[in-house]
Amino acid sequence: MPELPEVEVVRKELEALFEGQPRLEKIEFLRKELRDPMPIAKIQLLLGARILAVRRRAKYLLIETEKGGLLSHLGMTGTWRVAVGGDDRLHDHVYLHLSNGLRLAFRDPRRFGILEVFDLRFPEKSPRLCNLGPEPLEEIFTGIYLWRQLKLRKGPVKPALMDQKLVVGIGNIYASEALFRAKIRPQRKSNRVSLESAEILVGQIKQILAEAILSGGSSISDFKGAQDNPGSFHLLHQVYDRKGVPCVICGTLIRQSVMAGRSTFWCPVCQS
């Protein structure tokens, strides 16, 4: 799935496609459910509305219209794509027909994605958004904040970084990558990460997410932008999916293990 950088890349592309504030002329559902049933009737209430903006909160895309908000999550394999005329895509589930002539497809083979409405006036109160931690690229996400949060936890630091209640947007790739850059072993107990290490880790998280956005995201497997352009950040992965490959710093072979059900990669020498 798309982690924060990939979602942000999609957001920017949608923003460009929504230039001129097109109307939602038709919303076509090719199936009734993704991971959960879609609230089709509520979504249809947005018909005819102009699209005003598209924002991102955590890994959610928030499309703001005159008549309300449309929220989407890309799950593991979700994408918003400009549908080309006549194509008959197996995994297209919803089409947004816009008044500028574009047809946007929500395409998601595994159907772990989400499509719902949200209240524009109180987005933070919507059920999907009300328990989220701070945005990692904003100033409130600091070393002292992370250190205090980690102090409260006994488990390993890597799953903690992926907990969206602690901080949003970091998924399985960027958790491994940020810990490598900060020289922290993923297995390190959260409450034993020093303030100094937490400061370094926050700096690395901000840097890696920003770099990934600039590179158009990581295109492992099938992530692509709305108009088929792949990102290139996966070329800069230093540990993720590199089991048995020499560490770029010290040459030791990268190791892999499973933590909280997710593959985890690290250098046994550089990270302690």
Add this chain to the structure above:
DNA sequence: CTGAGCACCTGAGGGC
């Protein structure tokens, strides 16, 4: 409260 395990679903890739 926390953390672990698993379920949700399809497709890609490796081994034989």
Add this chain to the structure above:
DNA sequence: TGCCCTCAGGTGCTCA
């Protein structure tokens, strides 16, 4: 070539 197995960017449930 084909079959079978494992694994995949996330989240949210149950259970201890």
